[in-house]
Amino acid sequence: MAKSDRLGGVQESKMCNECVIIADNPAALIELCGISMLERLLRALQRCGIKRATVLSSTPKLVSESLAGPAWPRARVDLRVCQRSDELVTVEQIVDVWPETAQVLLLIRGDAVFDIRLLCLLLRQDSTTALVDSAVPAESESLVASAQKASVGKLCGAALLQHKWVLEQSGPFDKAMRAGLEQRAVVGLDVAKQPSYDPGLRRKLRPFWFPTPSASNTRFAENVLLDSVQKGSLDLPALVHAPIEKFLISHLCRTSITPHQLTIAWIVLACATTILFALGHLIWGIVLALVVGILDGLDGKQARIKVETSKSGTLEHRFDSLFEVAWPSALAYHFYTTGQLPGAFIYLSVLLLAEAFDGIGKAGIYSASEKLMNEPGRLDRLVRLLGGRRNIYVWVLAAAVILRAPATALIVMAGWEVLTAAIDVPHAAWSLRRLRRKKS
Numbered sequence: 001m002a003k004s005d006r007l008g009g010v011q012e013s014k015m016c017n018e019c020v021i022i023a024d025n026p027a028a029l030i031e032l033c034g035i036s037m038l039e040r041l042l043r044a045l046q047r048c049g050i051k052r053a054t055v056l057s058s059t060p061k062l063v064s065e066s067l068a069g070p071a072w073p074r075a076r077v078d079l080r081v082c083q084r085s086d087e088l089v090t091v092e093q094i095v096d097v098w099p100e101t102a103q104v105l106l107l108i109r110g111d112a113v114f115d116i117r118l119l120c121l122l123l124r125q126d127s128t129t130a131l132v133d134s135a136v137p138a139e140s141e142s143l144v145a146s147a148q149k150a151s152v153g154k155l156c157g158a159a160l161l162q163h164k165w166v167l168e169q170s171g172p173f174d175k176a177m178r179a180g181l182e183q184r185a186v187v188g189l190d191v192a193k194q195p196s197y198d199p200g201l202r203r204k205l206r207p208f209w210f211p212t213p214s215a216s217n218t219r220f221a222e223n224v225l226l227d228s229v230q231k232g233s234l235d236l237p238a239l240v241h242a243p244i245e246k247f248l249i250s251h252l253c254r255t256s257i258t259p260h261q262l263t264i265a266w267i268v269l270a271c272a273t274t275i276l277f278a279l280g281h282l283i284w285g286i287v288l289a290l291v292v293g294i295l296d297g298l299d300g301k302q303a304r305i306k307v308e309t310s311k312s313g314t315l316e317h318r319f320d321s322l323f324e325v326a327w328p329s330a331l332a333y334h335f336y337t338t339g340q341l342p343g344a345f346i347y348l349s350v351l352l353l354a355e356a357f358d359g360i361g362k363a364g365i366y367s368a369s370e371k372l373m374n375e376p377g378r379l380d381r382l383v384r385l386l387g388g389r390r391n392i393y394v395w396v397l398a399a400a401v402i403l404r405a406p407a408t409a410l411i412v413m414a415g416w417e418v419l420t421a422a423i424d425v426p427h428a429a430w431s432l433r434r435l436r437r438k439k440s
Helices: 037-048 061-065 091-097 115-121 162-169 172-183 215-227 237-254 259-278 282-305 311-337 345-372 380-384 391-403 408-439
Strands: 019-024 050-059 080-084 104-109 112-114 127-131 152-162 187-191 209-211
Touching: 019 037, 037 050, 037 061, 037 104, 037 112, 050 061, 050 091, 050 152, 050 345, 061 080, 091 172, 104 115, 104 162, 104 408, 112 115, 112 152, 115 127, 115 152, 115 187, 127 209, 152 162, 152 172, 152 209, 152 408, 215 237, 237 311, 237 391, 259 282, 259 311, 282 311, 282 391, 311 345, 311 391, 345 408, 380 408, 391 408
Parallel strands: 019 050, 019 104, 050 080, 127 187
Antiparallel strands: 104 152, 112 209, 127 152
């Protein structure tokens, strides 16, 4: 049940569903974070709505062999591999494989990585457009050093082509593209001018792209990918978990372990945690709960880093909500039946009611933030950092156990959640009002 988010929930483009990929061995088949450059691209293209892809390659046998195995994350892309001469890509080669019914075509390098936001934006253009970058960040200069230059910036290796424009060109394609940009017959879609806020990750992240990295830059390229799957607006325990999760996912992505298997693992452990809490085995329950907190973040990261997100991932969020209720309920049952807290179910009711109101508040805040394409403000981030959540409450319970007053944990949880809701709900109302004012 891989999470359906940034990569899985992308709206399909209605403008273009055909593409030609220029991919040769070895560059396109080099692996980053467990999958080849070409495989990663095909999975991303499926999420952008591409239905058919023609791979033009001077090494078609090697490319075909690399794509021979089944891969559901790109199974909806009708794929064919065609031979091309081992020379510069020409306009004539593209015309030869141009689908008869297509007026628009995506041409893209198979030996490059693209942020899916850039691909979706490019596919929505209504004229011949090349993806360019006029202001590559200094820290990324070495990573994109091999990319060709034009007067408008670095050529990223992706272009949306109109059939009419292509028929008017001849010779090497890159030369025709640069000339088109110079003459303004081709629009330059500038990466540097695109919004950096990513609604799926709820944080600022400059849209990224890079060609096959050199051996010395491979680790840096993988770090770019690993950073691109980390969500923002984290709670305090998640900040502690983040480097641990990054270390684990950097190794897990090279294995055959799927996001679904990671999801099942943490759900099973979360169920065991619930039972331990209900039976009063609080120390072992806390240990398992801490493990669950880390595993819960791994399935989504594994899905994003290997481009294996799916709509079934929404079920994972339902289990998140289930255990937000199950764990404190199990604790309330234990504290009530053992006489440690006679009013346990009263505090539980307060906690769950406050959680319900807080859920409404958070939904309003994030909805407004995504529609305004703004990163949550300082207050939102502070409340997210310290506000009531399952991970925070595990720490509260651990502190209460250490202080030998475990039952007080439920009282603190209820008060903490009421305070969180009291901040989030009014702030959500203000955020939605701000959104309505901007629309009007």
